[in-house]
Amino acid sequence: MIEVIEVSKSFNVGKVNQFDAVSRVSCRIMPGELTILKGPSGSGKTTLMTLIGCMARPSSGRIVLSGIGAGSLFGQDPDAAIEITSLPERFLTGIRRSAFGFIFQQFNLVRGISVLENVMLPAYPTGVNHKVLRERALTLLETFNIARHAQAQVGLLSGGEMQRVAIARALINDPSVIIADEPTAHLDSRLSREFMALVEGFKKGGKTVLIASHDPIVYDSSLADQVVEMRDGALVDGSLP
Amino acid sequence: MIMHPGVLALITGSLLTSAMILYAGWYGVRILRNWDLSSGSELQLALEKRTYLISTLLSYALGFELVSLFLFVFTADRLHLLFSGAMCAAGTLNANGFGYPLLILKLVNFLFAGIWLIVNHADNQGYDYPLIRFKYLLLVPLVPWSLLEFSYLFAYFSGLHADVITSCCGSLFSLERPGIAGDLVSLPVKPMRLAFFGTLGATLASGLFSWRSGKGFYPFSILSLATLLVSLASLVSFLCLYIYQLPSHHCPFCILQGEYHYLGYPIYATLLGGGLAGMGTGFLHPWRRRGSLQLVIPKLQRRLAGVAISLFALFLVIAAYQMVFSPFRLGE
Amino acid sequence: MTPSLQRHLNILDFALSSLWRRKGKNLSLLAVYTLIIFIIASIVFFTQALKREAGLVLQDAPDLVVQRMVAGRHDPIPVSYATAIAAIRGVSEVTPRYWGYYYDPVTGANFTLVAADDPQLKPEAIAIGSGVARTSRISIGDFLPLKDLKGSPVLFSVQKIFPSASELVAADLIQLRQEDFLRLFDFPSGRATDLAVSAGNPAELETIAAKIVHDFPDTRPILKSEMLRTYDSVFDWRSGLVLVVLAVAVLSFIIFAWDKATGLSAEEKKEIGILKSIGWETTDVLLLKSFEGIVISLSAFLAGVSLGYLHVFFFSVSLFEHALKGWSVLYPEFKLTPVIDPYLICLLFLLSVGPYIAATVVPSWLAATVDPDAAMRS
Ligand SMILES: Nc1ncnc2c1ncn2[C@@H]1O[C@H](COP(=O)(O)OP(=O)(O)OP(=O)(O)O)[C@@H](O)[C@H]1O
């Protein structure tokens, strides 16, 4: 479970351009569920996801993760509750690597290297054997039907293929939570529906999924267990069940 | 000033290192003053980023300190030709009053930087920066020491003047310079030998005890330092004599040469490494109950103790081998 | 294999592939860097070799030379001093030496004329160094005219040319018989250029020298060891000056490297942002950057040092020829004996890799501490 308690994130504190991107947000993301963050552009969805995904630290408030297998980093039970609010970067990264998989709006693939290498990239620093890693990446590429492009340069792929590479990459460390920021923004409606089918697969596999989107195909989907709406950095009243 | 490339390399290197340490120290103080882990403020995040830079700088400084320790000795050895009466590095170091103190400064800075990196390594394992204050307090004295080292280095080399042919007469009348290292040489051999085997034995025993029981790291680290110092003194006072097989050649530097099978390298590597690892255990000891380090420090301490005793044991084997198998016998 | 080692290997692997991906930029960096190391290495190797050669020359020099000084200038020494010096305890032999310089207006070169006690040398015959033979374009059997004090030329037949093995020192040498030497220069009779003194026990040389100054206050004894020392420091001084000039070059290289490293292209920045967002930690990126630096500086170092080595020992420093020719018209065509000195290699390593590390540490850190969420917003 991911518990967000009164979390705020401000940029440029103390300067004229101080900006509260997220202010006093509280919510809960239950394991195995699909949670959707919706809201207009600039409402703070991405910022909130970076906080939950251990990419950035909140200015105030607390975030507690439990049952995601990060406890072992702290010499505790793997599923113990861990407060990530003020952890050093190397621990945040450790958690992020083991527990979270990210799918970005722009796919964020590294150009100039092959599809296969892109998929393997997140696991390099974990010290997995190169061969083992390769096998794992190839299996993932097969699952998403892009194994035949394994050696291709990513720049040459179509949008849908790029996204599937990005998804394979997100899964390489076998995370328990998948975070996707506007995953369908660059896809047409057919591909968007295909994406939702993949999400269904994640849910079946017991993964927790968090998606930020203002695409109705996503937030009106019957798969959603919880839709959280944001506006101007805060939750819209009554958006939490 | 002598324009030897080695001198230039040492001065440049030392200047760069001092600058790095000064920079690290400056941010160390800022970290000490402004650190607030519970805050997610931008200042705090920026300071946390700085810690990466500081530990990188310190590891380079440690590396340079180690390399330059040897480079310094070698350059001194190369320069001995320039000073009448100097037979090797020992003579060059004696050419003015800064040589030997500089060597000691280098040694101190090496140990300092090494210990800092050990503490830093432990700190990085804790999820709440448990040793951050201690670590940066430890950094503060390193700054003046390293600046001192640079100024000594500069003073030493700029005070070196080759005894070249002058217009009025040869230089040979610039008589024998007073010795500084002479005191070490004249230490009585018998008590020295006793002290040598005594401290080394005690250190090994205490290290073994600490390694097995996870206790007694304070005495072990003090003994490690003692072993380092006593062994260095013994090297000058009597160990070298066995290696050179000469009754009066006390130079601790010639053992680095090929004529003596580069024996100096394993000797100094084991001694410095052992001393550093051993002392490190003591610096970690006060923090072994810190929440986030409860599991880390005891493990690290035992590993360090293991390293220290193996290195010291190796040193003991080398020294004893020389003493037993050298055809040379010290007159009692 | 431990995960920690595997992590290093994985990151090294990626470092190599990203260096290769940006080969244009990295190769130009490598080329400049190699060039600088090449020049530094050439200078360091060359001075070292010169020192060695000078040491070889001095090996045959007498242990102690006694000169006479008049008004602070070197003056021919009365041969009669020799007997008195020979009487000093510990002195085994005293030999008067006759030598001097001769400026040849035709070639503009300075020859060193030495009176030899070689009995094979015929009257009015000379043995010359290969440099002399080359500049004056003469060979065995030819005649070399040398002007005497009054300006009238004296013809000497070339009887022998020294082999060029010891070229560096013997290049400008002309050997002739003692009586020819004395006649040519109208040398004051009963005087010699200086006295060579040898001692049975070299340890006594300093005492002997002290005694000589005491007995003959107008003389200056010079020990071989002092000579070595002087040579050494002169060579060091010269190469040191050049190195200081080069330091400026290195400095500009540092700025260049700094610029290359800080001016990360937008693409590179984005790439690091992606790495950080997908689970690389600052330490991992620092490791990546230092691997890149190690690969670049190590290859530049190896290439620069080997090229410098070849240049000095196999191509006779041909690129510096013009600069060095200024030292003397009789620029010898020498081959230096190749020696590998580990000390110099270490020194060069420090001189070349140190500044690079110092120049890149801050830029690498800046690159490595990009916020991981930056990639979410690009
Ligand atoms: N580093 C930063 N410095 C200053 N302001 C920032 C920074 N990052 C984000 N913001 C601001 O925070 C606000 C929220 O941004 P965020 O990206 O979270 O919105 P979003 O809901 O994801 O919007 P979109 O749907 O367009 O992606 C924006 O107005 C943005 O300008």
Ligand SMILES: [Mg+2]
């Ligand atoms: Mg967004």
